Amino acid sequence: MHYLDQYVTQLGDVRGEGDIYGRLSNWQYQAFRDGSQCDALARLNEAFGFKADNPFVLQPNHLPTTAVGRLDGLVIVSANPGFRPTANKVEHCVREKSPVSNADFCRNIFDVYPKHIGTIRYWTYALRMWAMHFTAHRQHLRSRHLWSSAHDEQWEIGGIDLLPFHSSRDGITPLLFTPSGExxxxxxxxxxxxxxxxxxxADPARRMYRRVVLVSSKAGARLVNELRDEKVLQMRSQCFGPPDWKMQLLEGRAGSTVISLPYQVFSRGTPPGYSRQILAQYIGEASVLQSAPIPSNCETCGRRIKEQVTRMRCTACQVHGKTDRAGVFGAISSDCGAHFQDGVQPDTYPYPPASSP
Incomplete structure (x- = not known):
């Protein structure tokens, strides 16, 4: 399908957030205007048997959404953007005015969306979890100002949709691994x-912190495994976090940290024993982890190890680990009494930032 082939090519040329909200957004706007997207989605809906009243139907008359928010901190990967007839009618009217209006709506979603429509429960949950990283922001956890704080204080959080086409329910990801969904x-x-x-x-003020890409779905976790097998991603740990969560910690070619787990933590499904506080702690830890050679001995227990869970802990010490709330993002200590002492700050970590020259 020519439109989707072109979209894949456009994605391959993206080199940063500026390209997503610039060149890629402009291309999507023009493809919508000239009817290319509408024709492609009409054929997809017909091929999949999605009728107009089917909640899975892909909305051909709505501008696509690849990304929202800022993409230099925590990036939450979703299947595809949702669709509510009344809310999305207002959204589309705002976005279709011009390519600039379209890009600005997505980039500044935490400011624009509440002004025109309201809030989205999915993103409210995500913002509350993000606020748990910062002591200064705890007063916003139960506040109606949560969304405005995310915009006004430029919280580094955003989202990426694996497929940019809106639908009331996700009926597409189950088809990704079938011949018709290739x-x-x-x-x-x-x-x-x-x-x-x-x-x-490249901001020097953020050099200690890495982009964290959170992939939380069965389909997303499966795609992560395929990218790992293709060497696009490098495995760092298969036992990062509580064992029941089945979380993996990986690293992208440019240094981004990737956390993968086969659960939709902000919507329908959560892993056993899940809480936003625990997930926030692990995301905070991952955001300050720096690339370093795996040592031959764990710095906690001294035993020889084959894999690091973090830069300083072996698998055994991870299993018995506990979280210490010291530091901006939360330092980690362990029951065996070593690694990090209470009060250790992230900027005292012994390894240089991955983004350093």
Missing amino acids: ILKRVAKQTLAMVCSMPQC
Whole structure:
């Protein structure tokens, strides 16, 4: 399908957030205006048997959404954007005015969306979890100002949709791994490879922190495994976090940290024992982890190890680990009494930032 083939090509040329909200957004706007997107989605809906009243139907008359928010901190990967007739009618009216209006709406979603429509429960949950990183922001956890704080204080959080086409319910990702969904799988896989391969933020003030790409779905976790097998991603740990969560910690070619787990933590499904506080702690830890050679001995227990869970802990010490709330993002200590002492700050970590020259 020519439109989707072109979209995959456009994704492959993305080198950063500026390209997504610039060249890629402009191309999507023009493809919508000239009817290319509408024709492609009409054929997809027909091929999949999605009728107009089916909640899975892809909305051909709505501008696509690849990304929202800022993409230099925590990037949450979703299947595809939702659709509510009344809300999305207002959204589309705002976005269709011009290519600039379209890009600005997506980039500044935490400011624009509440002004025109309201809030989205999915993103409210995500913002609350993000606020847990910062002591200064705890007063916003139960506040109606959560969304405005995210915009006004430029919280480094955003989202990427594996497929940019709106629907009331996700009926597409189950089809990605079937012969009929092969072209959509290419789109989703290229989107995931794109966000995992984007260069780190060049701002010196953020050099200690890495982009964290959170992939939380069965389909997304499966695509992560395929990218790992293709060497687009490098495995760092298969036992990062609580064992029941089945989380993996990986690294992209440009240094982004990727956390993968086969659960939709902000919507329908959560792993056993899940809480936003625990997930926030692990995301915070991953955001300050720096690339370093795996040592031959664990610095906690001294035993010889084959794999690091973090830069300083072996698998055994991870299993018995506990979280210490010291530091900006939360330092980690362990029950065996070593690694990090109470009060250790992230900037005292012994390894240089991955983004350093």
